[in-house]
Amino acid sequence: MQSDTLLTLTEIAEKTGINATTLSKYASQYAARIPCQGEGRKRRYPPEAIPVFLKLREEGLARKGRPRKEPLIITQQVFTGEDRLLLGEIGQALEKIGKVLQRVASRR
Amino acid sequence: MPRTDHPSVESLSLFLAGSLNNREECQSVVAHLLTQCQRCGAVLQSFRDAYLTSSYDRAFSRASFAAQLAQIEREEQKGKAAELWDWLKESEHPFRLQVVRGNPLLQTIEFFAHVTKLVRIACRVDVLYGVDLAELALEIALRLPEDQYGPGLVHDCRGQAFSNVGMVKTRAGDLTGAAEALELARRELTHGSGDMLEDAMLGVNTANLLYAIGLFLEGAALLTRVISMFRKVGDLKGVALTLIQQAYIVTHVDPAHAIEIAEEGLAVLIQIDKEGKLDIAELSARHTLARCYLSLGEVEEAGSIVETYTYLYARHSDPQITGDYLWLRGRIALANQAYQYAKRFLDNAANTYMQAHLYFDATLLAIDRIQVRLLLQESHEAISLAKKVGRQLGEWGLTRDSLQLWASLVNAVADGTFLTNDYPKVISSHLRATWIPRPCGVKFEGGTPSL
Numbered sequence: 001m002q003s004d005t006l007l008t009l010t011e012i013a014e015k016t017g018i019n020a021t022t023l024s025k026y027a028s029q030y031a032a033r034i035p036c037q038g039e040g041r042k043r044r045y046p047p048e049a050i051p052v053f054l055k056l057r058e059e060g061l062a063r064k065g066r067p068r069k070e071p072l073i074i075t076q077q078v079f080t081g082e083d084r085l086l087l088g089e090i091g092q093a094l095e096k097i098g099k100v101l102q103r104v105a106s107r108r
Numbered sequence: 109m110p111r112t113d114h115p116s117v118e119s120l121s122l123f124l125a126g127s128l129n130n131r132e133e134c135q136s137v138v139a140h141l142l143t144q145c146q147r148c149g150a151v152l153q154s155f156r157d158a159y160l161t162s163s164y165d166r167a168f169s170r171a172s173f174a175a176q177l178a179q180i181e182r183e184e185q186k187g188k189a190a191e192l193w194d195w196l197k198e199s200e201h202p203f204r205l206q207v208v209r210g211n212p213l214l215q216t217i218e219f220f221a222h223v224t225k226l227v228r229i230a231c232r233v234d235v236l237y238g239v240d241l242a243e244l245a246l247e248i249a250l251r252l253p254e255d256q257y258g259p260g261l262v263h264d265c266r267g268q269a270f271s272n273v274g275m276v277k278t279r280a281g282d283l284t285g286a287a288e289a290l291e292l293a294r295r296e297l298t299h300g301s302g303d304m305l306e307d308a309m310l311g312v313n314t315a316n317l318l319y320a321i322g323l324f325l326e327g328a329a330l331l332t333r334v335i336s337m338f339r340k341v342g343d344l345k346g347v348a349l350t351l352i353q354q355a356y357i358v359t360h361v362d363p364a365h366a367i368e369i370a371e372e373g374l375a376v377l378i379q380i381d382k383e384g385k386l387d388i389a390e391l392s393a394r395h396t397l398a399r400c401y402l403s404l405g406e407v408e409e410a411g412s413i414v415e416t417y418t419y420l421y422a423r424h425s426d427p428q429i430t431g432d433y434l435w436l437r438g439r440i441a442l443a444n445q446a447y448q449y450a451k452r453f454l455d456n457a458a459n460t461y462m463q464a465h466l467y468f469d470a471t472l473l474a475i476d477r478i479q480v481r482l483l484l485q486e487s488h489e490a491i492s493l494a495k496k497v498g499r500q501l502g503e504w505g506l507t508r509d510s511l512q513l514w515a516s517l518v519n520a521v522a523d524g525t526f527l528t529n530d531y532p533k534v535i536s537s538h539l540r541a542t543w544i545p546r547p548c549g550v551k552f553e554g555g556t557p558s559l
């Protein structure tokens with residue numbers, strides 16, 4: 001799927017109009033999302049990477065101005081009482097599912 | 109691993125008591141224990157109880173050592189679980205069940221966790237194999253000794269095991285079996301430790317079943333509750349994945365709203381997953397966005413998303429994802445009136461689904477395949493395909509109404525009114541609500557059917 005032409009970030013900056021520093025930031029932040037070849041200074045990008053960079057900029061612009069929440073510490077918590085209401089709601093959903101499936105089975 | 113340089117019994121004894129003052133010797137004992145040496149592990153085991161009850165001196169160092177020892181034991185058990193699975197994996201499913209029922213060595217948390225981990229991977233490749241593994245994990249969970257692990261943990265494991273059986277049976281189209289398993293999961297978790305993550309996963313699996321029978325709004329509402337639970341404990345990964353799942357469901361009722369949810373899910377995902385480890389979730393969100401744009405008539409945007417993220421589809425080339433990708437490409441080509449391309453994509457998608465036993469998807473896809481044949485003026489081929497699917501639905505034991513509805517579709521294809529009616533929507537929602545194929549695990553005689 002990838003073509004033979006490989007581009008540097010500067011060349012991608014010329015083609016996309018995105019600042020090279022921003023591209024470099026995208027390349028390090030979202031390394032796994034951007035198709036590339038080589039490591040470090042020898043890293044080059046196939047033309048397929050261009051739409052990905054453009055999409056990242058689009059998303060970056062869309063997020064501008066929105067409040068960013070700090071990631072919270074992920075902990076496993078154990079609940080009792082009202083926090084287990086979900087199990088009750090699951091029970092009600094399963095009852096509904098049971099009725100639908102019963103209705104279907106009776107029509108077989 | 110060299111086993112000749114075992115620490116002396118005296119060194120081990122002093123180490124356990126926290127009295128080994130020589131730093132280098134202490135490091136060498138730790139390094140040796142980390143090789144999981146069974147002999148020294150056994151020696152320490154024999155000392156441990158005596159030390160833990162002997163006095164309160166150095167209680168902290170002894171407790172931390174006990175934790176370290178427990179960790180070594182756990183790692184050993186994990187290694188054993190992997191070895192046991194290597195030995196068992198080539199056997200037939202009934203034999204595996206029999207071995208698990210009769211062998212306490214296999215009735216451990218570690219072996220349960222090992223098989224459970226394999227369930228999700230397996231059902232992406234072959235959903236019926238996924239059902240086998242989920243049932244095997246359940247057999248293990250049902251035999252976990254409560255006196256060893258404690259009742260709370262054992263009920264949690266059983267709840268998780270039933271929940272996974274429900275998840276894979278939903279994917280395999282055995283909706284009645286899935287509903288029974290999920291109800292049993294709920295009962296087990298009621299008696300469990302109260303681990304909210306298990307409750308949340310059961311919520312997600314139940315929402316998927318609601319989706320499968322066409323109760324989209326109910327499924328989305330249940331996921332809202334799950335999301336708020338994840339938010340409450342700060343599990344952003346759970347929030348992101350559940351938002352993306354919710355967007356997928358909402359696509360069927362309100363594509364514009366689904367776009368908002370998918371984008372919110374993506375924003376959270378990108379915030380927590382800088383390295384792209386969860387790129388399968390990103391793919392799901394991108395796929396949902398493309399479907400929504402296509403539903404809203406924004407074909408170019410949908411096509412651009414699929415083109416941009418083709419590399420992600422290629423990275424996760426299991427049958428469900430590949431089939432979904434080909435189907436979407438086919439529908440985009442259909443909307444662009446590139447009917448020959450559409451036909452090729454849709455037929456490839458059908459083969460992909462059928463080979464992986466994803467019959468429900470293959471049946472819904474057949475409606476688009478009939479449509480493209482009619483648009484290509486290949487009405488003879490369209491009628492033949494419609495009849496073939498009808499016969500297969502009869503063999504799968506679908507309801508009389510479904511078969512009648514399909515028969516009316518065959519007539520509409522034959523008399524040329526199919527394209528002017530809203531058949532795709534009506535039939536897909538009806539099939540979704542009445543889909544009860546044969547029980548899971550029962551393979552089709554004469555191999556996999558073709559549609």
